[in-house]
Amino acid sequence: MSGSPKHELKKVLGVSFGVAVMIGGTIGAGILRTPGTIALMLDNYWLIVLCWLFGGVYVLMGVSSFSEMATIMPKAGGPYNYVMRAFGTYCGFLTGWLDYLINAIGPAYFCIVISEYVVILFPAWAGYETLVAVGFLLVFTAFHLVGVQGGSIAQQIMSLAKVIFFVVLIAACFFVKVDHISFGQPLPVLKGGLLIGMLKSMQLIVGAYDGWWSACFFAEEDKDPEKNLPRSLFMGAVTVILIYVIFNIALFYVVPLDSISTSTLVASDAAKVVFGSGGATFVVVLAIASLVSILNAYMMIPARILFGLSRDGFFVRQGMQVNKGGTPTVALLSSAALALGLILVGSFEALFSLSAFISLIVLGFAFGALIKLRRVEPNLPRPYRAWGYPWTSALVLLVTIGLFVGFAISDPYNFVLILIIVALSYPAYRLLIRKA
Template sequence: MTNDTSSSPSYLRSLGVWSGAAIVVGGVIGSGIFRTPATVAERTSSGLPLLALWALGGLLTLAGVLCYGELGARRPQAGGIYLYLRDAFGSLPAFLFGWTMALINYPGSVAAVAVTFADYACRAVSLPVWWVKPVAAGAIVFIVGINLFGIRAGSWLVNVFTLLKLAAIALLLVVGLALAHGHLGGILAIDTTHQVSGGAWIGALLPVLFTYGGFHYLNDMAGEVRDPQRTLPRALTLGLVGVAVCYVLVNVAYLVGLGHAGLAASKAPAADLMSNIFGPHGATIMAIGIACSTFGYCSIAIAGGARVLQTMGSDGMFFRSVGQIHPRWRSPQVALAVLGVWAIVLILTGTFDQLVNYTTVGEWLGHAFGIATLFWYRRKFGAESSPFRVPLYPVLPFVFVCTVLGVIAATVINTPGDAGMSLLIIACGIPVYAAWRGWSRLRARGS
């Protein structure tokens, strides 16, 4: 691998605990928390069950984060899940994950969130709707340009926009908690007139878990984490706990400001809450906050996805040029350019939404098998000392894998068409893998 070869440029380890935690926060908090609570409210009967679901989602995700902490400590190189799958299960499963995520899901999600950023940014400054796609493409060009100059420049960008998104959330909290005085008993009351089935609870938990997704990006960039065996677990845990606290408190603010019924009926609860208090100016302020939040997510997703592409290239699973690391800036410049250009193509063609839907099952399968590699690492290297080990092993990884498999099953039931396309996309990677390996062998013989 490029990262492990002394004769080739390697990544610069400069990310500390706080920068790592900012990546976790920025990768998890995108636009979901500003919209998803309305969906969860639709599927619950009252405020207390809603808050319990957000707390439960945080605990389940924390189990996965702790597993990723040990995986990152054991394999502190760039590539994340791709690297773990390659070690434990071989090159084909790793390629199928990279094929699905780095080439489809990552650029698709970047394109989708960049358009969300542009939509809110244009609303905030009263630009016409036809500006949305050019602004989204311009944002990706800017993010890629900053990241070309290495992880220090990229982490500076992430830190700034993480602070801005936390400021937007803090504003929601201040408004909501100021209104909460004397009303907490009402929002925590349980509605005994409506019985919610177990299936409904699972249906309500799904959007919660999706909103907690994105914590894996730090592992994609593990080759740039300073003292990774200690920093990775700490940054992952600190970032996710911070996110969980924010999510629960933001939902308290929504319940106080809008009520459970009002939250369930809202299409944009954050904007509605601010509009109720500050009028049109409040909606504009929240549009700016959501624009900052989504912009920060795009920066992290581009940086993380490019590291996966670079690792694939250095493995010979993609073009070798994509596997290069710039000798001065220590950044995967070709991989960044490829990911950025492909995301812009998806924006201009408008095909990103369906791609993201089609690869959701593949993403969660990657999480399930990625966490499952921890059992392989423990069996093969269990005798070796490690600065971080998952507490309550094997319970926590088992719980997380079962949770993810449950999410996959529910997704297949709820959207069988999208799930089928996701599995088809993964299966199409098998002949691509065979063709690529054959072409690589022919090229090696000819050289």
């Protein structure tokens, strides 16, 4: 049954899509909004840049590990496949649904935020934000129902446009004539307050980098996953890291640190310095371009996770249905229905605040799966091997655990919510297995 064309995804994607979906699924409103909050907590130029670089190194080590796992098991749904093979069905079930949760709330959130920015451009639409958000969701759902090829082309175009917008803003910051800012301020003394500030900053930075493994969700649709996936992951990661780090440096070049720390949208402040009165409009257009690109990616990702979960018996069998265009229709419509409900009810906000937290659980299990499979299945064909193993894989796992513990200390409310979710997952798993 699962081998019939109705239950098979089309192998039509390549490196360009992998890079585009990684850029599209990562660069969003986070990088535009977080610099001000981070500057308020750390208040030191070098420390802030160092934290963004640390996040980038963490991503690169993660990319290496995911490249090995994704080429061993190029299956729809990404990380949970690796976890299930290494640690069994329950861990796979838990990882898959947690991964689905943090990705499925994305379309609702991005549609809402897009509608808010659209209203800034068109003030006459004020009061109709929910309708605008629902309209974006319905349009993108209909677009992706047609087939995966159109979504792939759109993702590449929108991701390229997003990169161009960021490059223009960054270049303009360095060409504008401003008084050079001194970066020689002393590092603050490490103490409890600063450590908490660093942990909270890293939570924001990890959240801004979230999505760097997006290409893995589409491994089953790649024409040559053994070669394409590592290239897509590394090229996408390097692009995102360069944009994030240089963007922060550019902001510091034109906006004083004191002003950055009191700004809710420092990118707009920088654009006003560079482009004058039209700067605010430029940033709104940049934000919309970023969000539309990330929305397109997140319309595709949850459906792939749900398709994989359905095939493994963790969702209804109808979730495996694929149309002639290669779209898992029931999985897409189910995810769109969830997003629609979240837009109308607005209850997704609390869930979205958990995303960076929960993603560490998914990543921790995935990194652990690499180490476990290296030990128990040493002869497994590995088209790509993680560089620096076992040191880099052990280090990225330890860093993930350390970040999770740090987040638990600095954000106990969400930590308790995660414990409740995990506790409820096992009875749900047993019930599902019994019915199956």
